[in-house]
Amino acid sequence: MHPLDTPVHSALTGTHAPFARRHGSALRYPPEMSIWAAFPDDADGWRDAEGFGTVTTAGDPRTAPAGWECTMLIPGVQYDGSGMAVVPDPEAVVLGPDDVPEMLALVERTRPGPFLERTIEMGTYLGIRDGGALVAMAGERMRPAGWSEISAVCTAPEARGRGLGSRLVRAVGAAIRERGDVPFLHAAADNATALRLYEHLGFTLRRTVEFAEYAFTARRSRDSQR
Structure with missing residues (x-):
């Protein structure tokens, strides 16, 4: 299987x-x-x-x-990121335990899906700050054998339209590829905006x-x- x-x-x-x-x-x-x-x-x-x-x-x-x-x-849908173009982002910073309150606040504002107090322990999370405030983030969640799930992709409303989400997905994907895994992700089937973004980045539908x-x-x- x-x-x-x-x-x-x-x-x-x-x-x-x-x-x-x-x-x-x-x-x-x-x-x-x-x-x-x-x-x-x-x-x-x-x-x-x-x-x-x-x-x-x-x-x-x-x-x-x-x-x-x-x-x-x-x-929902499951997307395969085998064909995604990945690249590190010089502005992305690794988020740690001290950042969790800000991460939870951003998740509360943007509702990207489940992100809890200890979710950060599941993998690496990257963020972009603007004026010191965390305005976008993405990271890793489940890690099935040979694969790593990209999750919690979200951008504050006031920072949208600048491509921050795309940059972070590519940056998280770059770290996943560097250790030899393949990116994948899950999303709600009716989240048309997110699905367009993921398909634009090179993700392909694997299954519902x-x-x-x-x-x-x-x-x-x-x-x-x-």
Whole structure:
């Protein structure tokens, strides 16, 4: 199976294995780092996932068994960056733990997708500052075998139209290529602006995916009947 067919599982059993929280066959990142979980789409896998209570998956469509409720479902796409032209950016700075409050504030303003207090530990994040303020950033998230996901691409509204997002995607891609990995990314299928940008940069559609959150409700239902 290709690593990008099960990117969360591949990452959590490979480069990101030290971050993995396990319950039987179910794996997930620490909740303060990332929302993503992975488990087999069979009876045993769903049973093991009960230990997490709530799980968020990225991949093929699933049908939740009895006792589970789908609480979020977003159609998405997975893009392959094999053909992307990459180049370092002299203005991009590496962001660190001290920058996290500013990064979280930028994410809150721009909503690029999940970015949490410890997401920065998943890979390298680059930013561009203007007058000392962080106005754009992008970085790495999941790292399936041989691949690295570009994520949290965002630009403050007042700094848009200057190509900062494109520059940062290329710069993050350059670092990924330098260590021998291939860039890829996920995006919401209806985010037309982002998809145009990624295709302009050389990304190609690999497949459609679903981003889904499931909550285990059976235990709560049983408790309410007591």
